[in-house]
Amino acid sequence: MAKVTIIGAGAMGSALTVPLIDNGHQVRLWGTELDTEIIEAVRKGQPHPKHKHCIPSQVLTYTVSELEQAATEADLIIMAITSEALGKIFKRVLPYIKPGMIVGTVSKGFEYGVDGDIIILPDLLESLLPLNLRPEVRFVAVGGPCKATELLWRTPTGVTYASKDIQAAQYMRKLLLTNEYRIEVTTDVIGTEACAALKNAYAVGLGMAEGFRQKQGLPFNNTKSALFTYAIREMKSLSLALGGTIHPVYGFPGIGDLEVTGEAGRNRMLGEVIGGGLTASQAIAKMQAEQITVEGYPAIRFGYNLAKQLARDGKLALKEIPLLEGLYNVLYQDAEAFTTMGSVIRKYTS
Amino acid sequence: MAKVTIIGAGAMGSALTVPLIDNGHQVRLWGTELDTEIIEAVRKGQPHPKHKHCIPSQVLTYTVSELEQAATEADLIIMAITSEALGKIFKRVLPYIKPGMIVGTVSKGFEYGVDGDIIILPDLLESLLPLNLRPEVRFVAVGGPCKATELLWRTPTGVTYASKDIQAAQYMRKLLLTNEYRIEVTTDVIGTEACAALKNAYAVGLGMAEGFRQKQGLPFNNTKSALFTYAIREMKSLSLALGGTIHPVYGFPGIGDLEVTGEAGRNRMLGEVIGGGLTASQAIAKMQAEQITVEGYPAIRFGYNLAKQLARDGKLALKEIPLLEGLYNVLYQDAEAFTTMGSVIRKYTS
Numbered sequence: 001m002a003k004v005t006i007i008g009a010g011a012m013g014s015a016l017t018v019p020l021i022d023n024g025h026q027v028r029l030w031g032t033e034l035d036t037e038i039i040e041a042v043r044k045g046q047p048h049p050k051h052k053h054c055i056p057s058q059v060l061t062y063t064v065s066e067l068e069q070a071a072t073e074a075d076l077i078i079m080a081i082t083s084e085a086l087g088k089i090f091k092r093v094l095p096y097i098k099p100g101m102i103v104g105t106v107s108k109g110f111e112y113g114v115d116g117d118i119i120i121l122p123d124l125l126e127s128l129l130p131l132n133l134r135p136e137v138r139f140v141a142v143g144g145p146c147k148a149t150e151l152l153w154r155t156p157t158g159v160t161y162a163s164k165d166i167q168a169a170q171y172m173r174k175l176l177l178t179n180e181y182r183i184e185v186t187t188d189v190i191g192t193e194a195c196a197a198l199k200n201a202y203a204v205g206l207g208m209a210e211g212f213r214q215k216q217g218l219p220f221n222n223t224k225s226a227l228f229t230y231a232i233r234e235m236k237s238l239s240l241a242l243g244g245t246i247h248p249v250y251g252f253p254g255i256g257d258l259e260v261t262g263e264a265g266r267n268r269m270l271g272e273v274i275g276g277g278l279t280a281s282q283a284i285a286k287m288q289a290e291q292i293t294v295e296g297y298p299a300i301r302f303g304y305n306l307a308k309q310l311a312r313d314g315k316l317a318l319k320e321i322p323l324l325e326g327l328y329n330v331l332y333q334d335a336e337a338f339t340t341m342g343s344v345i346r347k348y349t350s
Numbered sequence: 351m352a353k354v355t356i357i358g359a360g361a362m363g364s365a366l367t368v369p370l371i372d373n374g375h376q377v378r379l380w381g382t383e384l385d386t387e388i389i390e391a392v393r394k395g396q397p398h399p400k401h402k403h404c405i406p407s408q409v410l411t412y413t414v415s416e417l418e419q420a421a422t423e424a425d426l427i428i429m430a431i432t433s434e435a436l437g438k439i440f441k442r443v444l445p446y447i448k449p450g451m452i453v454g455t456v457s458k459g460f461e462y463g464v465d466g467d468i469i470i471l472p473d474l475l476e477s478l479l480p481l482n483l484r485p486e487v488r489f490v491a492v493g494g495p496c497k498a499t500e501l502l503w504r505t506p507t508g509v510t511y512a513s514k515d516i517q518a519a520q521y522m523r524k525l526l527l528t529n530e531y532r533i534e535v536t537t538d539v540i541g542t543e544a545c546a547a548l549k550n551a552y553a554v555g556l557g558m559a560e561g562f563r564q565k566q567g568l569p570f571n572n573t574k575s576a577l578f579t580y581a582i583r584e585m586k587s588l589s590l591a592l593g594g595t596i597h598p599v600y601g602f603p604g605i606g607d608l609e610v611t612g613e614a615g616r617n618r619m620l621g622e623v624i625g626g627g628l629t630a631s632q633a634i635a636k637m638q639a640e641q642i643t644v645e646g647y648p649a650i651r652f653g654y655n656l657a658k659q660l661a662r663d664g665k666l667a668l669k670e671i672p673l674l675e676g677l678y679n680v681l682y683q684d685a686e687a688f689t690t691m692g693s694v695i696r697k698y699t700s
Contacts, residue, residue, distance in 0.1 A: 145572055150570070155569075225610040225613075252579055259578045
């Protein structure tokens with residue numbers, strides 16, 4: 001039995017308790033100040049307010065003031081925090097990080113490093129560690145198609161754990177692997193993280209094809225699958241330019257996660273309303289009014305700026321990413337979606 | 351202006367008239383004995399009975415007895431015939447095949463060669479040519495995500511033309527390329543054809559995940575995207591074992607066509623009713639009663655037997671294709687779908 005602390009009690013943090021409890025571990029779920037209502041509901045045996053399902057009763061719960069009790073002597077800490085808040089919350093966890101500890105992260109996105117360049121999230125976490133701890137702490141990034149709620153009812157699921165130290169990935173895998181929650185491991189952290197962040201951006205494009213259908217009253221399956229193909233191709237270019245490999249792109253983090261993200265969810269929905277006729281400005285204003293955050297929106301800007309950064313460093317040519325550029329033009333320059341996506345497909349085949 | 355003869359007036363044959371007419375070519379559409387009603391409707395300016403849309407009025411139409419007039423002096427002949435009938439119909443076209451001619455084929459599937467081994471369709475066509483013509487006639491295979499009806503309303507579409515002679519593929523591309531119908535070319539005929547045939551098989555598996563949803567009242571997105579990822583992985587193994595490359599697998603014929611086939615259509619529907627609780631025997635009987643043909647059903651047997659043939663020749667290990675084997679067990683041995691697919695995912699990650 002291992003002691004596992006999950007930092008963040010949102011949908012994914014709470015769902016990961018299921019395989020851990022199934023494997024008989026001690027599971028401590030800590031809620032941030034935004035999760036107080038969640039922790040209270042779970043303590044009363046009520047459904048989780050986010051996904052409306054109960055989590056296993058064996059889970060130990062901790063409110064925001066109880067971080068020390070939650071994190072002390074953990075064998076594994078899993079950061080289940082949105083990408084924007086990840087660094088801030090990790091700083092609060094730092095006092096409880098001990099040499100030899102393994103830290104998992106399920107956040108998906110990019111961040112700015114100290115020099116202003118865009119970096120992947122495990123590198124952000126590592127940069128926050130005190131220098132003496134850096135060689136002693138190993139990070140494991142989680143990628144692949146995994147809707148949190150489906151973990152709760154034990155849907156057959158396949159994900160990828162990536163760590164520079166394969167033994168760290170294997171250790172985390174051993175703690176979480178069940179009959180239904182299946183895990184592959186890789187040392188390609190860069191490729192895994194690049195896919196995890198970028199698929200949200202590309203899913204907005206897939207949603208646009210659904211929006212064209214609604215607006216024009218005809219299906220655009222051909223267009224959607226062409227964009228899907230290009231999205232994978234561009235993820236490959238970006239992963240390679242960053243120093244990653246093709247393997248995560250053609251596995252769970254790339255193909256798999258793009259498939260699930262393109263089927264449903266908020267990223268696709270944002271694309272849908274734009275494809276359906278709203279300008280991006282109108283769509284974003286509408287979402288902000290409804291207090292809906294869509295990861296794909298900042299991911300498109302991060303991705304495009306990352307591509308420009310890689311081009312500046314001679315690692316990528318911008319003509320390798322016409323779809324990402326087209327998405328940037330639609331989302332941040334109010335370019336017309338149908339014309340832009342048609343032009344992307346023509347660029348690829350000219 | 352080129353003279354292009356389309357053999358077969360079904361959904362795809364009739365839809366390909368659109369880019370050809372848009373480019374100002376002379377287009378001759380010949381109907382088999384099964385297409386008489388179609389040709390009559392088109393001649394009267396009525397909608398095509400299959401897809402209920404009108405095709406361009408400039409298309410010249412020919413009934414089954416008018417093959418000579420249809421095929422004489424064609425610059426390009428496009429075979430748009432179901433895979434089962436392809437060889438039989440091509441034999442009737444043979445007298446009109448002249449040296450230097452280019453023959454395109456949009457059929458997707460496998461067939462048995464003269465030695466009883468499974469072969470790809472362009473090889474079937476080539477084997478039917480008189481020996482003296484073989485060096486003189488070039489074949490172009492069409493792969494990629496292309497719903498026929500979407501060609502009619504000029505949806506942005508991307509496909510792949512594959513020929514051992516890249517100039518033949520480029521010639522056919524030049525005749526058909528429009529602003530909306532976009533074409534990449536490759537010399538990898540084997541990989542393109544393997545994907546084209548196998549995606550129908552794997553789409554049945556994706557449909558099963560949709561069926562689980564209906565039966566259990568919960569989504570199985572994680573399962574579907576894991577199966578999607580494995581399908582691409584197995585197409586890669588099979589393409590390489592056959593002597594093809596990875597490129598079509600990771601392009602339109604593989605990723606792209608699997609995406610569109612998994613979204614809708616009869617292959618997915620077959621999987622859905624089985625995932626929803628019917629045994630394969632029941633599902634097949636039901637479809638036969640309704641006179642519905644599903645390409646994925648024979649494709650699963652062809653694919654699995656092809657894998658065994660490749661294993662016999664030392665080119666593939668059967669453990670590389672657990673999903674295809676699982677699909678064979680469900681479709682041809684009445685194995686239970688949910689258990690089998692769960693077991694496939696475990697095999698991959700054990």
